[in-house]
Every structure is written in C-alpha cells, then in structure tokens.
Amino acid sequence: MKKIFILTFAALLAAALFSCGEGKGPSSGTGAETSLIEEVQKRGALRVGMSTFVPWAMQDKTGELVGFEIDVARRLAEDMGVKAEFVPTKWSGIIPALLTGKFDVIIGGMGIRAERNLKVNFSIPYDFTGMSIVANRDIAGSLDKLEDFNRKDFIIAARIGTTAADAVKKMLPLAELRLFDDESQAIQELLNKKAHAVVASSPLPAYQALKYPEKLYLPFEENFTKEPIGFAVRKGDIDTLNFFNNWITVVEAEGWLSERKYYWFNTREWASLVE
Amino acid sequence: MAALAVFIFYRISAGLNYKWRWDIILQYIIRIEKDTGRPVAGLILQGFAVTIKLGIWSTVAALFIGIVMGILRSGKGLASRLAGIFYVQLIRNIPPIVLIFIFYYFLGSFIIEITGIERLVYHAPESVKKIISILFINPVRFPAFVSAVIAMGIYEGAYITEIVKAGIGSVGRGQWEAGRALGMSRRKILKYIVLPQAIRYILPPLAGQFISSIKDSAIVSVISVQELTFQGLEIMAATYLTFEIWLLITFLYFILTFSCSLAFEKYFQSIRHSGSVHRFGG
Numbered sequence: 001m002k003k004i005f006i007l008t009f010a011a012l013l014a015a016a017l018f019s020c021g022e023g024k025g026p027s028s029g030t031g032a033e034t035s036l037i038e039e040v041q042k043r044g045a046l047r048v049g050m051s052t053f054v055p056w057a058m059q060d061k062t063g064e065l066v067g068f069e070i071d072v073a074r075r076l077a078e079d080m081g082v083k084a085e086f087v088p089t090k091w092s093g094i095i096p097a098l099l100t101g102k103f104d105v106i107i108g109g110m111g112i113r114a115e116r117n118l119k120v121n122f123s124i125p126y127d128f129t130g131m132s133i134v135a136n137r138d139i140a141g142s143l144d145k146l147e148d149f150n151r152k153d154f155i156i157a158a159r160i161g162t163t164a165a166d167a168v169k170k171m172l173p174l175a176e177l178r179l180f181d182d183e184s185q186a187i188q189e190l191l192n193k194k195a196h197a198v199v200a201s202s203p204l205p206a207y208q209a210l211k212y213p214e215k216l217y218l219p220f221e222e223n224f225t226k227e228p229i230g231f232a233v234r235k236g237d238i239d240t241l242n243f244f245n246n247w248i249t250v251v252e253a254e255g256w257l258s259e260r261k262y263y264w265f266n267t268r269e270w271a272s273l274v275e
Numbered sequence: 276m277a278a279l280a281v282f283i284f285y286r287i288s289a290g291l292n293y294k295w296r297w298d299i300i301l302q303y304i305i306r307i308e309k310d311t312g313r314p315v316a317g318l319i320l321q322g323f324a325v326t327i328k329l330g331i332w333s334t335v336a337a338l339f340i341g342i343v344m345g346i347l348r349s350g351k352g353l354a355s356r357l358a359g360i361f362y363v364q365l366i367r368n369i370p371p372i373v374l375i376f377i378f379y380y381f382l383g384s385f386i387i388e389i390t391g392i393e394r395l396v397y398h399a400p401e402s403v404k405k406i407i408s409i410l411f412i413n414p415v416r417f418p419a420f421v422s423a424v425i426a427m428g429i430y431e432g433a434y435i436t437e438i439v440k441a442g443i444g445s446v447g448r449g450q451w452e453a454g455r456a457l458g459m460s461r462r463k464i465l466k467y468i469v470l471p472q473a474i475r476y477i478l479p480p481l482a483g484q485f486i487s488s489i490k491d492s493a494i495v496s497v498i499s500v501q502e503l504t505f506q507g508l509e510i511m512a513a514t515y516l517t518f519e520i521w522l523l524i525t526f527l528y529f530i531l532t533f534s535c536s537l538a539f540e541k542y543f544q545s546i547r548h549s550g551s552v553h554r555f556g557g
Contacts, residue, residue: 043397058513061302063318085415088499088509093376100384182512211515274513 035239036104037080046077046084049098050108051091052182054204055264057108059088060273068264072126073107075256076247090181092161095119098232105244106232109201111163113227121237122230123244126257130223131167133197134187134205134216140196143219149197150174157186157195164199167225172199191215203265300519303510322506323527325412329423329502330489332411336428337435337488338481344432345439346465359436366433372494378426379419379498386425387418416501423495431488438484442477443469482539486532493528503527 040046050057050069057067065086077084087103098106098120109129112122133156135143143149149156150172158164160179168177178195180186187208189195198205202223209218231244251257264270303317316324348359366374387393396407396414404414412420446469454464496505507524511517 045397052509052512054513059318059509060513061306061317062315063321087415090497090499093380093497096380100380102384182508184511184515184517187515188517 035237036233037240037243040080040082040104044082046073046080046082046105047087047103048073048077048084048108049087049089049094049103049106051089051094053091053109053201054183054207054274055270057086058274066270066273068127068260069107069109071260071264072257075251076107076244079247080243091159092181094161095232098234101234104233105240109229110232111227112230113163113166116232119235120232121235121241122232123241124248125228125230126248126252127229127261129201129227129229131164131199131225131227132202132205132221132223133199133219134190134208135197135219136190136193136195137215137217139193141217145220146171146224148219152176154196155194157189157198158200159183159186162201163225163227164201168199171224295519296514296516297519299514299516300523304523318506318510319503319523319527322501322503323531325420325500326489326492326502326504326528327531328411329420329427329492329495329500330485332424333427333431333492334485334488336424337431337484340428340432341435342439344436345443348436348440349443351461359440363433363436366430371427371430371491372497374430375423375426375494375498378429379422383418383422383426387422392421393418412501416499419498419500423492423498423500427488427491427495430491431484434484434487435481438477438480439473441480442473442475445476446472479539479543482536482543486535486539489532489535490528 034042050065050073052058053067053069055067057065057069060066065088070086073086074084087097089097089102091108094106094108094110095116097103106120109127110116110122111129112125116122133146133149135141135149140149140154152174154172154175155178156168156172156175157178157180158168159182165177165179168175175196178186178189180189183198183200183204186195186198186200190198190208191212197219198208206218209216231248233240233244248257300319304319305314306317344359344362347355348363350356350359396404396417399407399414407414407417411417443465450468450472451464454468459467492502493504496502496508499505503524507520511520514520
C-alpha cells in the first residue's frame with residue numbers, strides 16, 4: 001500500500017517536471033510548429049485577452065462585452081472566419097496570462113513599450129492614446145501645468161501595470177505614486193481626498209471631471225504623452241504578426257478604425273448600454 | 276446598530292458628495308429582456324450562482340483530499356503521517372491568494388493540457404454545454420473554473436485534513452482495541468468502527484469549513500472566474516458605482532453564509548435531539 005503510494009507520487013512528480021520544460025504553442029521555438037493562425041482556424045475561435053477599461057472594453061448590462069477594443073477584436077475574428085472569445089483578465093497579470101497560453105492575443109489598449117516588447121511581440125500600432133490628469137479642487141485646485149503636480153507632498157493615483165503608472169514615475173518623480181487595480185478605485189481615492197490627482201488615459205480624466213464638476217477639474221486639456229497601441233502576441237510567430245499587421249493596415253485605410261474610435265471616444269451614444 | 280448604519284450612510288453621502296444610484300443597480304440584479312419580455316438574471320445574480328457552485332464543488336474536492344489525507348495523518352507508519360503533515364504545513368503556511376496564482380499560472384495550464392478539458396469543452400455538443408452551464412459555469416470559463424475548484428480544494432483540504440484527524444482521534448482507544456481483539460485489520464477497523472463514529476465529531480467543524488469556503492471563493496476573482504466579487508469589480512469599473520456595488524455584495528455574501536449557518540444549526544440540533552449515536556462502553 002505504501003509502495004503504491006510512493007510510486008504514483010514519484011510518477012506524477014516526474015511527469016510534472018518533464019512537461020514543464022516543453023512550453024506551449026508556437027512560442028517555444030522548438031522548430032516547425034503550427035502558427036497561431038492555423039491553431040485558431042482549427043479551433044474555430046480566437047481567444048482575446050483584455051481587461052476592463054472604459055470605454056475600450058467593458059461589460060454592458062446583459063453581460064456582453066462592448067467597447068472599442070471589443071469591436072476591433074470582433075472584426076478581426078470575423079475577417080479570420082472564426083468567433084471571438086474574450087477572456088477578461090486582471091491587467092497586472094495579463095502578459096503572464098498570454099505567455100502561459102490562457103489566450104492567443106491581447107487586444108486591450110496595450111501600449112507598446114520597450115520593456116514589454118522584450119517579452120512579447122507587438123503588431124504595428126492601430127491606435128494612439130495619451131495620458132491626461134484630473135485633480136481634486138479642494139486639495140490641489142487651480143493648477144494648470146503638469147510640473148505643478150511634481151511635488152513631494154502630492155499623492156498621485158494610477159492603475160497598476162499601466163503606462164499611466166509609468167508616466168507618473170517618469171514625469172512626476174517627486175510625487176508619491178499610489179497604485180490600484182482599476183481606475184474606479186483610483187477615482188474613489190481622489191474623491192475621498194486621499195490623492196491629489198489621478199493620471200489615466202484620455203478620455204477617462206475628462207469624463208470624471210464632467211461627472212463631478214464641484215469636486216474635480218481638468219488642470220489642462222491636452223494629453224501629455226502620446227503612445228502607440230498594438231496587439232500583443234507570444235514571440236516567434238511571424239505568420240500571425242504578418243497577418244495582424246496587414247489587417248491593421250487595411251482597416252486603417254478603410255477608415256473603419258477612425259470611425260469606431262470616434263464613436264466610442266467622442267460620443268456618449270453607447271452610455272445607455274451600461275447604464 | 277440601525278443608528279450606526281444611518282450615520283455611516285449620511286457621512287458617506289454628505290462627506291464624499293456621492294450620488295447614490297440604486298436604480299442602476301437593480302437592473303444588474305434582474306432585468307427584463309428586450310425581445311422576449313421575460314425577467315432574466317442580471318450579472319450580480321449570475322455571479323451569486325457561480326459563488327454557490329464554487330463553494331459546493333471546492334468543498335467536494337476538499338473532502339476527497341481531506342479525508343484521504345486525514346486518514347494518512349492518523350496512520351501508524353511514519354511515512355504516511357509525514358506525507359499528511361507535509362501537505363498540511365505547506366498549504367497552511369501559504370496565503371490562499373498566492374496559492375491560487377501559483378496554481379493557475381503554472382500547474383493549472385499543465386493539468387488543463389493533460390486532461391484536454393479545453394478541447395472537450397470546445398467541441399462538446401450543445402446539450403453538454405448546457406449541462407456544464409447549469410452545474411458549473413459557462414463553457415468558455417470552464418477551464419478556469421476547474422483550476423479554481425482544484426486550487427480551493429487543495430487549500431480547504433488542508434483544514435479538512437486536520438478536522439478529520441481530530442475526529443478520528445476523538446474516537447476512544449477502546450474502539451480500536453475492541454476491533455483488534457476481533458481480529459480486524461486496520462482498514463476494516465477504520466471502515467466499520469472508527470469512521471462511522473468519527474463522523475459525529477467531524478460534521479460540525481466541516482459545516483463551518485463549508486461556510487468558510489464560500490467566503491474564500493471571493494479570492495478566485497483574481498483569476499477572472501466570474502463569481503460574485505469579480506462581477507462586482509467589473510460592474511464597478513464600468514459604472515463607477517463603488518459604494519452601491521460593495522454594499523450589495525456584502526449583503527449577498529452575508530445572507531448566503533448566514534442562512535447556511537442557520538440551516539446547519541437546525542440540522543445539528545435535530546440530530547442531537549434524536550439521540551442517534553449511543554456511546555459504547557469505554
């Protein structure tokens with residue numbers, strides 16, 4: 001009885017150790033493996049990793065996902081002849097989730113950055129965003145330049161793992177950075193006067209200033225960074241990267257991308273879907 | 276208590292200038308489908324259902340692990356006892372959220388690959404997919420659900436191991452000796468004499484563990500299993516109605532666990548009054 005137990009335990013352990021080395025899918029680079037495109041065609045579904053960022057991607061009342069990124073992903077899947085399946089993931093763990101094969105591609109407003117590019121491949125940009133800042137009137141009122149916020153006694157809140165957090169570290173090094181799992185928590189901190197300002201991708205700060213005009217305001221209108229947004233895939237798959245890059249070029253030339261961007265970012269026609 | 280609640284309410288509204296929007300919350304609980312006019316469970320209720328299913332399934336998994344490990348823990352040989360102790364000490368000294376991450380990102384992928392769950396679910400016929408939806412969760416998130424159940428099962432199993440070990444230990448020595456006097460093997464003694472009596476000691480803390488696992492299920496929201504906490508966080512991110520959602524979720528967890536503990540209380544009382552187990556001479 002004891003011997004059986006020990007033997008099965010050892011067998012399981014050996015199996016676990018052996019398969020840990022193999023890696024998943026085309027990224028393991030062990031030679032001629034199927035590309036992601038073929039895998040997706042076989043499966044019949046493109047699994048897309050994203051996180052909730054209003055209005056890039058969010059759940060509407062019925063539980064369906066809607067948003068700019070969702071539209072892009074759905075159109076991409078349609079053009080590939082498959083369904084789009086969304087895997088909502090915590091933003092701070094989204095790249096590890098991609099690398100361990102939880103989904104095929106990240107289409108979630110991910111900014112192209114060198115340190116991310118060391119771990120994943122990016123497509124060409126299909127969108128550009130910038131950061132802006134919203135501040136609390138009572139404790140940080142009537143400031144109008146970014147440098148005004150670069151003070152030791154200021155607390156700036158941002159979402160963890162985003163380029164907003166990086167922007168604060170880079171451009172407001174003296175201020176204290178407080179990180180949260182999503183923007184609504186950061187905004188609540190700002191409303192509670194426990195933070196002086198929140199940095200996030202436009203148009204989020206502007207929305208919040210509109211929503212709470214007596215408490216919050218926009219120190220200045222323009223974005224203070226400009227970042228390219230791309231699809232992220234696992235490394236080493238030229239086929240897939242080529243497909244995605246060309247797809248982006250085509251829908252950009254059609255004007256479809258700008259039209260969708262305008263709908264989601266410059267109008268609030270979709271507000272009834274979530275509220 | 277009510278005065279305290281009213282005071283907190285007032286402080287929140289006035290101090291934070293927060294505009295309550297309970298009307299929006301209602302449609303996340305239950306709403307009328309536009310084309311059919313039928314009431315349909317909203318995201319919050321769906322998450323509530325998944326939380327219940329998570330609690331049940333992870334307790335089932337934990338029972339399997341816990342009973343096996345608990346018997347090992349009370350074993351005669353050093354090897355089996357060590358195996359049990361190693362398992363319990365390892366799990367109890369790791370925070371559950373860390374365990375969930377380790378499991379999901381490393382072991383989870385391995386197990387899903389080996390068992391081919393993902394492929395099975397993708398190519399399953401519609402009827403099977405419906406069954407999966409009702410018993411577990413919608414088929415797309417099924418692999419994550421399985422990861423969560425196994426991880427929570429391993430975690431809760433450590434506590435159930437100790438409960439089972441204590442239960443077995445509470446059965447008098449005389450029972451073991453009587454069994455040996457009758458010439459029964461250790462396995463037979465466990466099966467026919469000790470375990471049936473140990474159950475009486477195991478059930479009450481086990482009930483407490485079940486309730487605990489319902490609360491702990493909130494942790495799996497970090498691997499995007501669509502249970503109550505996850506749905507709440509998603510809705511909050513989309514609508515920014517932080518206070519309403521958190522209050523609602525707190526209320527839902529409370530009535531779930533409270534009604535479970537009331538039900539268990541009644542059950543144990545009825546057992547006690549029926550005088551089911553006679554004490555054997557010691």
